[in-house]
Amino acid sequence: MTTHADVVADTLRRAGIRYVFGYPGGQNVRFIEALHGSGVQFVLVTHEASAGFMADVYGRLTGRPGVCLSTLGPGATNMTTGVGNAWLDRVPLLAFTGRMGQKWQGRTVQMQVDHQALYRPITKWSTTLTAGAVQETIARAIDIAIAEQPGPVHLDFPEDLAEEPSEESLGRPGAVLSGRARGATVDESALAHIERLIRTARYPLVAVGLSMNRAGVAATSALRRFLVANRLPVVSTMMAKGQVDDPSVDFVGVLGRARRDLVADFCQPADLVIAVGYDPVEFNYEEWVRADLPIVHIDTVRADLDDRHVLAAQLVGDLGAATERLAEISGVTHGWDLSALAAHRRRLYRALTPDWPSFSPHHVIEVLRRSLPDDGLITVDVGAHTHLIAQLWETRGPANLLVSNGWSSMGFAIPAAIGAKLVEPERPVVACTGDGGLLMMAGEISTAVRLRLPVVFLVFRDRFLSLIKVKQDRRQFHRDGVELFGPDLRFGDSLFGAPVRTVGDPRAMEEALRQALVADGPTVVDATVDPAEYDVVL
Numbered sequence: 001m002t003t004h005a006d007v008v009a010d011t012l013r014r015a016g017i018r019y020v021f022g023y024p025g026g027q028n029v030r031f032i033e034a035l036h037g038s039g040v041q042f043v044l045v046t047h048e049a050s051a052g053f054m055a056d057v058y059g060r061l062t063g064r065p066g067v068c069l070s071t072l073g074p075g076a077t078n079m080t081t082g083v084g085n086a087w088l089d090r091v092p093l094l095a096f097t098g099r100m101g102q103k104w105q106g107r108t109v110q111m112q113v114d115h116q117a118l119y120r121p122i123t124k125w126s127t128t129l130t131a132g133a134v135q136e137t138i139a140r141a142i143d144i145a146i147a148e149q150p151g152p153v154h155l156d157f158p159e160d161l162a163e164e165p166s167e168e169s170l171g172r173p174g175a176v177l178s179g180r181a182r183g184a185t186v187d188e189s190a191l192a193h194i195e196r197l198i199r200t201a202r203y204p205l206v207a208v209g210l211s212m213n214r215a216g217v218a219a220t221s222a223l224r225r226f227l228v229a230n231r232l233p234v235v236s237t238m239m240a241k242g243q244v245d246d247p248s249v250d251f252v253g254v255l256g257r258a259r260r261d262l263v264a265d266f267c268q269p270a271d272l273v274i275a276v277g278y279d280p281v282e283f284n285y286e287e288w289v290r291a292d293l294p295i296v297h298i299d300t301v302r303a304d305l306d307d308r309h310v311l312a313a314q315l316v317g318d319l320g321a322a323t324e325r326l327a328e329i330s331g332v333t334h335g336w337d338l339s340a341l342a343a344h345r346r347r348l349y350r351a352l353t354p355d356w357p358s359f360s361p362h363h364v365i366e367v368l369r370r371s372l373p374d375d376g377l378i379t380v381d382v383g384a385h386t387h388l389i390a391q392l393w394e395t396r397g398p399a400n401l402l403v404s405n406g407w408s409s410m411g412f413a414i415p416a417a418i419g420a421k422l423v424e425p426e427r428p429v430v431a432c433t434g435d436g437g438l439l440m441m442a443g444e445i446s447t448a449v450r451l452r453l454p455v456v457f458l459v460f461r462d463r464f465l466s467l468i469k470v471k472q473d474r475r476q477f478h479r480d481g482v483e484l485f486g487p488d489l490r491f492g493d494s495l496f497g498a499p500v501r502t503v504g505d506p507r508a509m510e511e512a513l514r515q516a517l518v519a520d521g522p523t524v525v526d527a528t529v530d531p532a533e534y535d536v537v538l
């Protein structure tokens with residue numbers, strides 16, 4: 001007998017999906033049983049938010065929707081934090097929630113809330129699977145999830161439907177991925193107008209954003225050709241950094257992060273902003289572009305800009321096609337002093353690496369960079385350490401740094417690293433997290449132990465929610481609610497069986513990383529740092 005749950009499992013497999021990350025309730029057991037042996041592996045996590053984060057990373061790295069699963073009510077609410085990440089970081093994802101049988105709809109029932117109302121604000125579509133339309137609904141959900149801008153779709157899966165026999169035949173043609181929905185044409189008149197604007201500007205500045213991460217390697221290289229041929233200075237958001245922080249490119253720095261004032265100083269003369277794949281969800285135009293400074297917006301969706309700002313032109317559509325055409329523009333003359341750019345980069349580096357006597361966050365970042373191979377991938381949590389990593393870390397490639405920045409959720413890095421290691425087992429993967437982020441997601445270290453995943457969990461252990469402490473200190477407020485634990489707290493030698501290596505200086509950290517990067521299971525590198533430098537580097 002083929003159940004509706006079998007049909008779901010088969011449809012996911014045929015869409016090329018290999019994992020469902022989740023935390024079950026009684027309502028999901030038939031679905032999990034259907035996944036058994038189906039080619040789609042169920043990965044148990046320790047909190048549903050992690051299931052969403054892992055599915056998000058699966059979506060980022062593969063371009064196919066990541067899939068997560070929870071039970072109803074509290075499982076569904078827990079999972080929203082991870083699903084929201086895919087919503088604001090623009091990642092294709094399918095979120096399945098179990099539900100009571102159809103006869104209980106609208107009744108007062110233990111654990112039951114309105115899942116559609118819960119998921120509507122953080123998904124592109126929220127619906128319920130129904131008999132006879134399972135393959136069609138999932139195929140549509142996948143198309144919606146991957147269409148620009150990508151995002152999550154929520155699918156409620158009633159318990160009785162999962163159990164019932166289905167009339168749908170497995171592997172029915174036409175019910176699988178129909179491919180990424182992308183237009184490949186370029187609006188010629190907008191492009192010609194943009195080229196005129198670039199050629200007449202005296203100080204054209206390029207800004208790159210996270211949509212470029214979805215445009216593929218050919219688009220990255222076309223963008224770089226355009227930048228190199230014309231020697232145009234470029235800024236980026238944190239998520240897009242890997243697109244352009246390359247020695248071949250005139251990279252100024254990351255917007256809105258550590259020592260943003262120095263980046264802004266260099267950009268001061270700009271008289272045109274050419275924004276490529278710039279998604280304001282990471283950092284609004286209004287936060288850094290003067291109202292009189294014209295903006296050219298090239299993205300998959302229209303610009304979100306207030307009326308005081310000048311949108312000089314916009315080119316909306318496929319970024320692969322747009323960047324290819326930009327790469328044809330050469331011989332742009334401008335007034336930027338590129339020797340001043342080299343001096344600016346040195347000044348920025350010095351400002352981010354103050355001569356500090358104690359073991360400090362920037363030392364941790366430098367040791368990690370020296371220790372991690374070029375193809376290494378880091379996932380980054382949210383906190384003071386994030387600001388410093390954003391500006392200081394050399395990414396050495398577009399898909400080497402994963403962070404939650406549209407959603408900006410603490411707790412991302414640990415599950416994200418687990419998801420990344422499952423998708424790309426050959427690459428070294430390091431999760432960089434504050435101690436606050438660690439405490440939120442510590443349970444997932446047991447997931448890495450169970451799956452025997454050699455992930456390095458690098459903790460910036462500074463005892464505080466430093467980003468919030470810095471904000472309190474600057475306003476001379478009390479340091480209430482930001483101290484996580486006292487100086488004497490010890491992590492112990494292992495966490496759920498993963499060795500913990502506590503380090504307090506660069507040499508010890510280098511040695512700990514050397515061992516962790518060749519280990520056959522997870523390691524926690526517990527870097528005890530002095531957060532004092534955050535007062536000057538942020």
Ligand SMILES: Cc1ncc(C[n+]2csc(CCOP(=O)(O)OP(=O)(O)O)c2C)c(N)n1
Pocket residue numbers: 381382383384385386408409410411433434435436437438460462464465466467468
């Ligand atoms: C889920 C969530 N809760 C709260 C915040 C607000 N927040 C941003 S950074 C931060 C402090 C992070 O502390 P920690 O993980 O120790 O990193 P640190 O700032 O010390 O580097 C907080 C509370 C958030 N972004 N996400």
